[in-house]
Amino acid sequence: MKKSVFTLIFILGTCLAFGRGDINYEHKAIQKTLVKNCKLTNVQLKEVKLHEELNAGVQGKFFTINSDNTDSDITHMYIGRVNSCRAGGCSLPGATPMGDSEYFDYMMLFNKKAEVVLVKIFNYQATHGHEVTAKGWLKQFIGYDTHEAKLEVGRNIDSISGATISVNGITEDVSHKTKLFESYLSKS
Numbered sequence: 001m002k003k004s005v006f007t008l009i010f011i012l013g014t015c016l017a018f019g020r021g022d023i024n025y026e027h028k029a030i031q032k033t034l035v036k037n038c039k040l041t042n043v044q045l046k047e048v049k050l051h052e053e054l055n056a057g058v059q060g061k062f063f064t065i066n067s068d069n070t071d072s073d074i075t076h077m078y079i080g081r082v083n084s085c086r087a088g089g090c091s092l093p094g095a096t097p098m099g100d101s102e103y104f105d106y107m108m109l110f111n112k113k114a115e116v117v118l119v120k121i122f123n124y125q126a127t128h129g130h131e132v133t134a135k136g137w138l139k140q141f142i143g144y145d146t147h148e149a150k151l152e153v154g155r156n157i158d159s160i161s162g163a164t165i166s167v168n169g170i171t172e173d174v175s176h177k178t179k180l181f182e183s184y185l186s187k188s
Helices: 002-018 028-037 134-141 162-186
Strands: 043-047 060-066 074-083 104-109 117-123
Touching: 028 060, 028 117, 074 162, 104 162, 117 134, 117 162
Parallel strands: none
Antiparallel strands: 043 060, 060 074, 074 104, 104 117
């Protein structure tokens, strides 16, 4: 009995420690969104290498989007991870992932003016706060650029009861990554 309990604890611990894995930059939902929602054809992504000072602490990658659809205003994409919370412990967005944190992966599309065109969560691996995956709620980020008012939960971003950590996490990450993208464009 004790041996099987120990084995079960060991397996669960191993899954928690190593189960997070890396972000799947080729997730089928990414390609599907680019084709279906954005009407892009023959999509090719090229990773953008950020300047060293911009790359610190980033849990994701920026990409240039090339497609046969030359009249599309969508030029770049960010695919990244936001840490969320698990009972008994949390990590702040952008911080080093803790063993007891949960996460979700999302994509954000930008136009030529560095405005957010679309935000979509495609891999939600947290037990609470899944309401942030709703298309209607995510539409609040469309049109955002850093020249507008700062994104603030409860002010220009709706809060969601029971999803406080996820709401704050993605709001801060969208704001931060948009600033990074604008800095990249200004230095390129």
